[in-house]
Amino acid sequence: MFDRIKGSAMPFVVGILGGSRRIYATALETDLDGVWEKWERSKNLVPPRLVKSGPCQDVVHMGDEANIETLPAAVWTVGHDPGPYHTSPFVISRDPETRVPNVGVYRVQVKGPRKTGLMIYPPRNMNQHIRKNESRGCATEAAIVFGTDPVIGLTAVSPFPYGVDELAAAGGIRGEPVDVVRCLTVDLEVPATAEIVVEGKVPFQAREQEGPFGEYAGYMGEGGIHPVFEVNCITHRRNPIYQAFMSQMPPSESSCIKSFGREMEVRRHLKNNLGLPVHDVCITESSGATAMLLISMRKQNRFQPLKAMMGAWSLAIGVGKITIVMDEDIDIRDPFQVEWALSFRMQPAEDIHIVRNTDPMALDPSQPLKDGKKLPPTEQVSSKIGIDATRKFPYPPPSVPPREHLERVAANWAHYGIREVPQPRTET
Ligand SMILES: Cc1cc2nc3c(=O)[nH]c(=O)nc-3n(C[C@H](O)[C@H](O)[C@H](O)COP(=O)(O)O)c2cc1C
Ligand SMILES: [Mn+2]
Incomplete structure (x- = not known):
């Protein structure tokens, strides 16, 4: 104030x-x-x-x-x-x-x-x-x-x-x-x-x-x-x-409000209307709460990641120019974990879907020009990319010590004479 x-x-x-x-x-x-x-x-x-x-x-x-x-x-x-x-x-x-x-x-x-x-x-x-x-x-x-x-x-x-x-x-x-x-x-x-x-x-x-x-x-x-x-x-x-409201360059009050509302709308549609086993939906603020859609799910078959993408794209809100579907063990709000999933659960030649002739995002400056000129919004055409970064078959165990060991060390941190006590990472 x-x-x-x-x-x-x-x-x-x-x-x-x-x-x-x-x-x-x-x-x-x-x-x-x-x-x-x-x-x-x-x-x-x-x-x-x-x-x-x-x-x-x-x-x-x-x-x-x-x-x-x-x-x-x-x-x-x-x-x-x-x-x-x-x-x-x-x-x-x-x-x-x-x-x-x-x-x-x-x-x-x-x-x-x-x-x-x-x-x-x-x-x-x-x-x-x-x-x-x-x-x-x-x-x-x-x-x-x-x-x-x-x-x-x-x-x-x-x-x-x-x-x-x-x-x-x-x-x-x-x-x-x-x-x-x-x-x-x-x-x-x-x-x-x-x-x-x-x-x-x-x-x-x-x-x-x-x-x-x-x-x-x-x-x-x-x-x-x-x-x-x-x-x-x-x-x-x-x-x-x-x-x-603070708007303009994200992150902003506007991107925070929009991401909350749109995440809830996508989640409601995928879960309640399409019955998909969605765990979390994140529309990143760096993408203006519009372009980048991250979904985690406990998939029951290999078709569900693509269904989730298409389900989200079919909504009128025009989100998810870039959509990534991950397994539910990935914390999709942690960019480090998202990059880890993209790195080791995805094959570019197999797992990337590009869909052409889709609606554009409003005010997307990357929208292609025609004969060197900007097209009016009603004539713009865009495309979408969907990446299935879920595991496609059983994986080896993750290379981390048992969780009990990590928790015991974290609990004893102060005892070791180290002042800052970090929160244990409970996700695997
Ligand atoms: C911070 C902020 C600013 C907004 N500014 C506008 C705006 O200037 N014009 C507009 O059409 N929508 C704007 N919106 C979106 C609308 O407020 C939103 O779509 C809302 O649902 C409109 O109400 P309605 O659904 O009853 O039309 C803005 C949203 C936020 C979060
Ligand atoms: Mn209204």
Whole structure:
């Protein structure tokens, strides 16, 4: 938390939801092993509860008084970004037909005191609201919320199916409804205890250049044509705290959050839908939580490693440009062990599968050029590599002393007069 920000009275916090895997677990009020179970609770939707008033509306700035430039948004990639961005906006909007709300994180580029960009990828849920509204010539009302109960932030960055209200999913994780208050100028409800709420709309067909922005892959992205948002009013707590996500070059808060969510999605699909004996799934942060997918399994036959790769590739999330399947004794979160498995359980001529004509990863700068020019995302084609680094037949015993010996030595370490006591490696 930074509490002396030049040009703003508000303190600025960053890294509070995904500064590390431990922080992420803490945000869900559990430990690393409890994260999966907490997320499973998000399936029991608990609709929000409407209350009369809330601290998020203690202070109200209407019309020209509502200046979004007073919020302490940062310039993240100095020298490359055109200006400040809000990286942790929980954007709430509503389906005009079903009235079901949605919460998503879509970055907000500050463009003026009452005008911002809203970078929404085509498959995102809010796009459907905009499309439906614009088919009737209407604007799309939205509320941009900063600083909430952590479970709301974590559901807002997770892709629930269209039609699921992320606030109801957050209620499921919490085990009690999220209290919401009505907005003052738009037909929406926002979490009553939020720090800051910016109400406004995407005017009918308002689109403009958005970006460039320092992207998840660790390179600048050019941006593109995206919706524009106009501010009606800003409400906030009496002494609000402003929240941002650290993104850009991995590892980052963004890569931590994404890897957790995507690992759980791949694991759920491989285990629950395909019945594969998967032990662990890791999507590395160095790959922007996208490119490198590691799977360990206690395989029951020689076909399952390839099935696991294909199962993961068939998901819409586009992960695993490089996918490696290993036996369950390998700790796939330890790069040393992964390289050991690749070195001695894999034959390049036999165990590597290259699949062509697959969907590309967004913003992958290695995407091939055509006639020296970058192709637009819709015309890009990529490929995938899958490596089966599981043992194909019985192996000799590993060249390590018995585990009891190692544990006895570790337990006696201090007794030998050596001060630092290392943790014994219990994996073989
Ligand atoms: C730190 C962070 C920043 C993100 N920024 C954007 C963004 O600018 N635009 C976007 O379309 N998705 C972005 N996402 C992904 C969406 O938030 C995510 O897909 C979410 O599920 C969207 O909500 P929806 O499924 O209700 O559309 C970001 C995710 C994270 C973790
Ligand atoms: Mn959604």
